[in-house]
Amino acid sequence: MRRTLATTAAATLLAAGCSSSSTPAPTGVDAPPATPLTLRLGFVTSLTQAPALIGIQDGFFAKNLGPSIALRPIPFRTDTAEETALAAGKLDAAYASPTTILNVIQAAHASHIKIVSGAASGGAELVVKPSITTPAQLKGGTLAVPAPGGTQDIALRYWLRLHHLATTITAGGSEVSITAGTPGTTTVSDFTTGHITGAWETAPYDVEMTSHGGRVLVNEASLWPSGQFATTNLVVTQSFLAHHSPAVLALLHGQIQANDYLHQNPITVQPAINSALTHLTGASLPPPVLAASLTQITYTNDPIATSLTTDVQHAATAGLPHPATNLTSLYDLTPLNLLLRAAGDPALMTRITRLTGSGAQVRTTQHLPPVLLICDQQAALILRQRTDPGQGGLCVRDPAMVASLGAMFATAWDAATPLSALPGARDAEATELTAGERALLRLLAAGLTDESAARQLGISARTVRRQMAALMIKLGAASRFQAGHKAAERGWLSDTGPDV
Structure with a gap:
């Protein structure tokens, strides 16, 4: 009826x-035809953001977003340009470096963005003249970094401080001079012509410097626990996450697939990356440089949250600006963890598919309410233990109490995230x-x-x-x-x- x-x-x-x-x-x-939701995805055309390059070029994002969400990729040549766009609200999501993220939460507000996934770890080195074998020999020299106050600037200044080599933010008083803001290609040229002593650079520029006779004095991975430190994370604006959570789930699914591709296809991934770089920048990398660069980078969905906190501490020690905020609230990894668990848990996917196939709707939430069963809005059962239904529970039949429990459930349901983008469940579950x-x-x-x-x-x-x-x-x-x-x-x- x-x-x-x-x-x-x-x-x-x-x-x-x-x-x-x-x-x-x-x-x-x-x-009138409905206008699809547009997802503005920012990224920098660099090797540390290869998940974005592959996710766009090979269609991993578009496939998961579906026809109702239009992907608008927005490439940037520098972190600074991307940072400006993200802080100004011109992007809905972005692959971003640690300092881009930290600068945005300073410029906009800590709640402006959320880190929803990792993307890459590693891929940075200090390359110097072949005659330099110790930190002390850097005295009087000039080292380059990609951007002032950037990730490599922080790493270099902190490392120099550990080795008792003075640097200053302003001119004068430095035992080692630091020049910042030069494009990577210019840094390589300045190194080969002898204008700089070396540079703390990301791949592929560090590899190009070594191919011109440079010596790797520091591989930054050697300075971090297990060699892991965040180079790129995937962030989403808080507004987009709150209003379009299924789109974020779909984007994350594409991110996971892109990283899987990078890991599982070592032969085809290099021409695929070069194809993306050629399309976006008009230039590709020599295969030996690209191959050597990729050995330094680990593409990972883990955001390596501890390294971002350490970056802030290192910036403070080096005398660079840093956000005075609790970084814990910067992360929302619930959707990512759910997708990763589902991808590796066939039993969970089978159960979800069975439930949705029977007409059930499924959502995920970071904070589970009490286990509650409401039958035809006439009776409610509250279980004593979440993991053991055999322990029994409390049956409520009072209409007012049942209505109150129903309202509590409705509140939790509205705040939860639909699973429409869950791998294997997208077709089984109607969009909510x-x-x-x-x-x-x-x-x-x-x-x-x-x-x-x-x-x-x-x-x-x-x-x-x-x-x-x-x-x-x-x-x-x-x-x-x-x-x-x-x-x-x-x-x-x-x-x-x-x-x-």
Whole structure:
């Protein structure tokens, strides 16, 4: 009976939603096509951001995002340019260096972005003239770094301090001069012509310097526990994560696949990276330089959170600006951990597929509420132990208590993340609704016009039409009428969201 009533309401929804007391909204097949959500992904065209290069070129991101989310890759030549765009809100997500992340949370706010995944570790060295074999021999010399206050600048200044070699941020008083802000190709040229003593550089420029006779005085990996330190992380703006969590899950799935490709295809990955670099920059790397560079970099989904904290400490020790904030809140790794667990846990995927195939909806949350079973909104069962249902629980039949428990569940459900991008579950699970979308459907089903629904929700009629068009994309419907019936079939017109 419930499904019959819902189907009847669907017809009312679409008939009412298409009418208006003033300017009618388009109806049926003449409804305006919904504009796909656009994900603006920033990245720097460097080897330490190869997951972005491969994820874009080989279609890992686009495949997982699907037709309803348009990927807009935005390449940058330097970290500084990307940092400016990210701080200004011109990107939704970005592959970023540690100092780019730290500078953005200083310039914007600590809550502006979230680190949702790692991408790369390693790939930086101090290369010097072949005659230099000890730190003391650097006195009076000039060393280059890619950017002032950048990751390599921090690493170099801290290392020099450990070896009792003085440097200053301003001119004068330095035993070792540091020049910053030169492009990597210029640094290599300055090194070969003798204008600088050496440079703390990332691959491939450190490799090119050694190919011109340079000596590796320090491989930065040797300074870190297990040789691991974050070179690139994937960040997402807090706003995009809050409003478009399925898109973030899809992006993360593409990131995992791109890293898997980098690990599993050592023969084909080099021409693939060179192809991406040629397309984006107009230049490729000599195969021996590229091969040697890739041996220094570990592509990983682990953000190596401890290294970012250490970067802040090293910046403070070196006298460089650093954020005075708790970095723990900068991370949201729940979606990543879920995807990684699912990818390596066939039993979990089988269970999720079985549940969703039976009509269940599944979401993930960082903080689990008590184990609660609500049956037909008439009775509720609260289990004593989460891991052992055999321990029994408390059965509640009082209508007010059941309603309160249902409201608690609804709050937890709305705050949780849908699993529409979970590997293996994307096709099994229907795309879910946000609380706002569900409220819109209910109002239109009740017979309100677009304008009346807009007033109830506190939004414009134009926004109502745009949201309805987006719902049509989710449903794969060519008209509002068809969308209504499909919504009813999925149970989207129920009063409480998912059946409980």
